[in-house]
Every structure is written in structure tokens, then in C-alpha cells.
Amino acid sequence: xxxxxxxxxxxxxxxxxxxxxxxxxxxxxxxxxxxxxxxxxxxxxxxxxxxxxxxxxxxxxxxxxxxxxxxxxxxxxxxxxxxxxxxxxxxxxxxxxxxxxxxxxxxxxxxxxxxxxxxxxxxxxxxxxxxxx
Numbered sequence: 001x002x003x004x005x006x007x008x009x010x011x012x013x014x015x016x017x018x019x020x021x022x023x024x025x026x027x028x029x030x031x032x033x034x035x036x037x038x039x040x041x042x043x044x045x046x047x048x049x050x051x052x053x054x055x056x057x058x059x060x061x062x063x064x065x066x067x068x069x070x071x072x073x074x075x076x077x078x079x080x081x082x083x084x085x086x087x088x089x090x091x092x093x094x095x096x097x098x099x100x101x102x103x104x105x106x107x108x109x110x111x112x113x114x115x116x117x118x119x120x121x122x123x124x125x126x127x128x129x130x131x132x133x
Contacts, residue, residue: 015122031067042067051112052091053121058082059105
């Protein structure tokens with residue numbers, strides 16, 4: 001089984017893949033946090049066994065709490081609502097769907113694969129030292 005969160009992320013840059021956990025470790029409709037190369041990531045498994053990964057940092061409260069958010073949907077769009085101020089984000093893209101009266105700020109989304117029951121998250125590969133190209 002292979003699940004991809006964001007084809008745009010995978011196509012946009014070379015990724016470094018990190019095995020995070022087995023699918024059974026993720027409870028449906030709940031979040032879990034992971035630290036990958038110093039990056040805090042929030043993982044979500046939806047009722048249909050799709051797995052999504054977004055940044056753990058809530059862009060409105062500046063707290064690392066997104067994995068504690070409320071999983072839901074808007075039509076066919078899987079969502080998470082921030083546990084702090086209840087902004088709603090598309091789990092596939094990180095787009096802010098409801099900014100609750102504030103300026104919309106997106107979440108970073110990450111590519112996810114599930115192969116043989118192992119969940120892996122793709123982070124952008126680090127650039128060359130000193131920003132050289």
C-alpha cells in the first residue's frame with residue numbers, strides 16, 4: 001500500500017525519506033508528533049487509512065501543537081483544526097480553509113508513503129553548505 005500526501009511537494013524538490021512508524025501505531029482520526037532531522041512534524045491517519053503530514057508548529061499561536069488538533073473534513077477534503085484558535089487546514093496541502101477572522105497562513109505539508117505498513121515522511125533535502133548552487 002502506498003499513500004502520497006502531496007505530489008506537489010514530491011515533484012518540487014528532492015526529498016530525504018524518514019521511516020517514522022508502522023501504520024498500526026497511528027490511531028485513526030488522531031494526530032501524532034515526530035521529530036525528523038530537527039523538524040517537528042504532525043502525522044494524521046484518517047478513517048480511510050490515508051496518512052498526512054504537516055508542520056507541528058501552529059502558525060497562529062507559534063506553539064508546537066498541531067498533532068493535538070481536531071481531525072475532520074470539509075466535503076471530501078480531510079482537515080485538521082488547530083487546538084489553540086481553531087483555524088482549519090487542508091491536510092493534503094496545508095492550505096488554511098478557515099482563518100477564524102485572521103489573515104490565512106498555510107501549514108507546510110510533507111509527502112508521505114506507506115509501504116508494507118511502514119510510514120515514511122519526505123522532507124526537502126538540505127541544500128549545499130553556504131547556499132551555493
